[in-house]
Amino acid sequence: MANKILAFIEQRSGQIKKSSFEAAKLASSLAEKLNGIAEAITIGNEIQDLPKIGNYGIQKVTHYINKELENYSASAYRNITAKHFTENNFDILIFANTALGKDLAPRVAVKTEAGIAMDCVEFNYNNQEIVVTRPVYAGKSLIDIKITSDKKIFTLRPNVFAAGTPSNNNAEVIQINVDNPNLADRVIELKKAEGKLDVAEADIIVSGGRGLKAPENFKMVEDLAAVLGAATGASRAVVDAGWRPHSEQVGQTGKTVSPSLYIALGISGAIQHLAGMRSSKYIVAINKDKDAPIFQVADYGIVGDVFDVVPALIEELKKVKG
Amino acid sequence: MKIAVCVSHVPDTATKIVIGPDGKSIDPNGVTYVINPYDEFAIEEALKVKEKLGGETVVITLGGEASKETIRKSLAMGIDNAVLLKDENFRDSFSVASALAAEIKNQNAELVFMGKQSVDYDNSIVGQMTAEILGYNCVSVVVDLKIEGNKIIAEREIEGGKEVIETTLPAVITAQKGLNEPRYASLKGIMAAKKKNIEEKQPVAANNKLEILAMKKPAPKQPGKIIGTDASAVPELVRLLKEEAKVI
Numbered sequence: 001m002a003n004k005i006l007a008f009i010e011q012r013s014g015q016i017k018k019s020s021f022e023a024a025k026l027a028s029s030l031a032e033k034l035n036g037i038a039e040a041i042t043i044g045n046e047i048q049d050l051p052k053i054g055n056y057g058i059q060k061v062t063h064y065i066n067k068e069l070e071n072y073s074a075s076a077y078r079n080i081t082a083k084h085f086t087e088n089n090f091d092i093l094i095f096a097n098t099a100l101g102k103d104l105a106p107r108v109a110v111k112t113e114a115g116i117a118m119d120c121v122e123f124n125y126n127n128q129e130i131v132v133t134r135p136v137y138a139g140k141s142l143i144d145i146k147i148t149s150d151k152k153i154f155t156l157r158p159n160v161f162a163a164g165t166p167s168n169n170n171a172e173v174i175q176i177n178v179d180n181p182n183l184a185d186r187v188i189e190l191k192k193a194e195g196k197l198d199v200a201e202a203d204i205i206v207s208g209g210r211g212l213k214a215p216e217n218f219k220m221v222e223d224l225a226a227v228l229g230a231a232t233g234a235s236r237a238v239v240d241a242g243w244r245p246h247s248e249q250v251g252q253t254g255k256t257v258s259p260s261l262y263i264a265l266g267i268s269g270a271i272q273h274l275a276g277m278r279s280s281k282y283i284v285a286i287n288k289d290k291d292a293p294i295f296q297v298a299d300y301g302i303v304g305d306v307f308d309v310v311p312a313l314i315e316e317l318k319k320v321k322g
Numbered sequence: 323m324k325i326a327v328c329v330s331h332v333p334d335t336a337t338k339i340v341i342g343p344d345g346k347s348i349d350p351n352g353v354t355y356v357i358n359p360y361d362e363f364a365i366e367e368a369l370k371v372k373e374k375l376g377g378e379t380v381v382i383t384l385g386g387e388a389s390k391e392t393i394r395k396s397l398a399m400g401i402d403n404a405v406l407l408k409d410e411n412f413r414d415s416f417s418v419a420s421a422l423a424a425e426i427k428n429q430n431a432e433l434v435f436m437g438k439q440s441v442d443y444d445n446s447i448v449g450q451m452t453a454e455i456l457g458y459n460c461v462s463v464v465v466d467l468k469i470e471g472n473k474i475i476a477e478r479e480i481e482g483g484k485e486v487i488e489t490t491l492p493a494v495i496t497a498q499k500g501l502n503e504p505r506y507a508s509l510k511g512i513m514a515a516k517k518k519n520i521e522e523k524q525p526v527a528a529n530n531k532l533e534i535l536a537m538k539k540p541a542p543k544q545p546g547k548i549i550g551t552d553a554s555a556v557p558e559l560v561r562l563l564k565e566e567a568k569v570i
């Protein structure tokens with residue numbers, strides 16, 4: 001079975017997303033496993049460093065270009081992606097499970113009659129057949145699934161599949177001008193949370209909960225995050241109390257994260273919080289209650305007072321990091 | 323304007339999950355089911371739009387007999403009419419979306435609200451798929467919404483900020499926490515809901531494109547190390563993060 005695999009490369013403000021390199025890498029390793037070929041597609045205006053997709057095993061990237069496509073438009077991106085996927089006879093399409101990926105992938109699936117599996121965390125092969133694993137019930141269970149239609153779309157949970165060490169191979173970039181993108185929906189404004197790293201993209205997250213006692217004490221959480229180059233996160237309890245913005249909430253009704261390091265400060269570890277962060281590679285918990293459920297998922301714990309431990313941790317890290 | 327709200331009946335988020343005898347789905351025994359938490363934001367928004375612009379609201383649910391509980395809750399909050407697309411079988415997101423789309427069309431609803439995801443399979447795609455099948459516009463993960471005439475301005479959450487999107491009716495909006503504060507059902511609403519009719523229908527058939535082969539529990543995490551009880555444990559923690567975990 002010859003398999004043609006397409007990776008969707010996502011850009012924001014002309015910058016390629018890290019999770020798209022993971023999608024590219026997975027597409028090229030799938031191609032290797034299935035004796036197929038892997039290519040990439042991207043949509044936008046000017047995009048930095050596109051040939052670098054080649055560093056992750058992809059030889060050819062098609063870039064659909066138009067100034068109006070700089071920001072995401074579901075209708076236009078769907079039309080272009082679906083057309084490229086079908087007309088070039090691809091069998092498999094891979095997205096990162098980001099805000100854009102989650103919005104676009106299901107639309108392309110309907111348009112191209114492809115089956116779709118979201119938020120995959122594992123790929124296995126059974127006689128050339130792909131079996132993926134994905135979390136359900138907020139990570140309390142996993143399911144193994146198979147897509148039964150000919151065309152298949154997968155989205156990958158960010159930070160789970162390593163993009164690996166980049167090689168020095170540049171991809172060939174083919175530009176296609178889009179004459180009239182015909183936007184049925186458009187972004188009229190992009191509101192950025194200024195200067196802040198988002199939990200959904202960060203490699204290290206420092207999160208605070210009700211144990212911080214008052215909103216002003218989050219200065220300590222921010223200071224720790226600053227030394228580590230981390231994003232700040234929060235439990236729902238403190239978001240509901242209005243201490244932190246909803247965009248920082250980690251968990252079932254917040255964001256799902258898989259950083260390499262998650263530090264939970266004064267967070268009990270309720271099941272709904274764990275739902276959003278249990279797949280982090282390493283978890284550190286600082287909580288004064290030794291029976292707090294967070295310790296059941298923590299790799300390293302200190303049963304202690306955050307007001308005692310965190311300032312010391314900030315000092316120690318400053319020393320170590322020079 | 324006719325406004326449809328699609329709601330699903332799901333296990334309570336605090337439920338312990340036990341895998342059923344088929345090895346592919348959960349054992350429903352002892353599980354408390356609730357209205358999908360995100361759908362409450364969808365219902366609230368539908369009610370608010372109706373209060374402002376007038377019209378009629380209808381709740382549509384695809385599911386088994388037990389989903390009537392969730393439908394009653396929607397009616398008690400103030401939704402006018404209800405349709406249960408009765409189906410006890412497993413359907414994948416596309417198959418669910420096909421059935422919902424057919425009924426939305428049948429209802430002639432121009433504006434549709436759904437939760438951004440249902441907390442059982444956590445796919446977060448039924449809204450977008452339903453819109454595609456209907457040929458409607460769609461904004462997902464919405465935290466702020468304005469409708470003026472035919473025009474929609476919606477804010478959706480993305481990594482590191484928000485996108486403000488302009489589009490037009492007909493449309494599907496999927497609700498994220500933050501969109502509004504869902505109201506409580508009043509006693510009057512609860513009494514009225516008991517009397518309202520839930521129309522039962524056979525959903526249109528659609529083939530699944532996914533097959534679940536197995537359900538399993540995530541590998542249990544090794545119990546972690548408790549390093550200490552005060553600040554004196556900090557140097558050891560930092561050493562472990564550096565040398566053992568290699569994450570800093």
Ligand SMILES: Cc1cc2nc3c(=O)[nH]c(=O)nc-3n(C[C@H](O)[C@H](O)[C@H](O)COP(=O)(O)OP(=O)(O)OC[C@H]3O[C@@H](n4cnc5c(N)ncnc54)[C@H](O)[C@@H]3O)c2cc1C
Pocket residue numbers: 208209210211212234235236237238249250251252253254255265266267268269270271272273276286287288289292304305306307335359
């Ligand atoms: C439908 C639904 C969805 C939900 N979604 C989410 C979600 O997305 N994200 C989420 O986080 N929650 C969610 N929740 C809420 C969740 O159940 C918990 O209520 C919440 O996570 C608790 O937050 P917390 O751990 O900060 O607060 P608490 O439970 O109050 O815990 C505070 C912790 O701090 C510790 N502490 C106190 N003082 C100190 C100190 N000085 N030093 C060290 N430790 C201290 C305490 O021992 C305690 O363990 C949801 C709930 C429901 C019903």
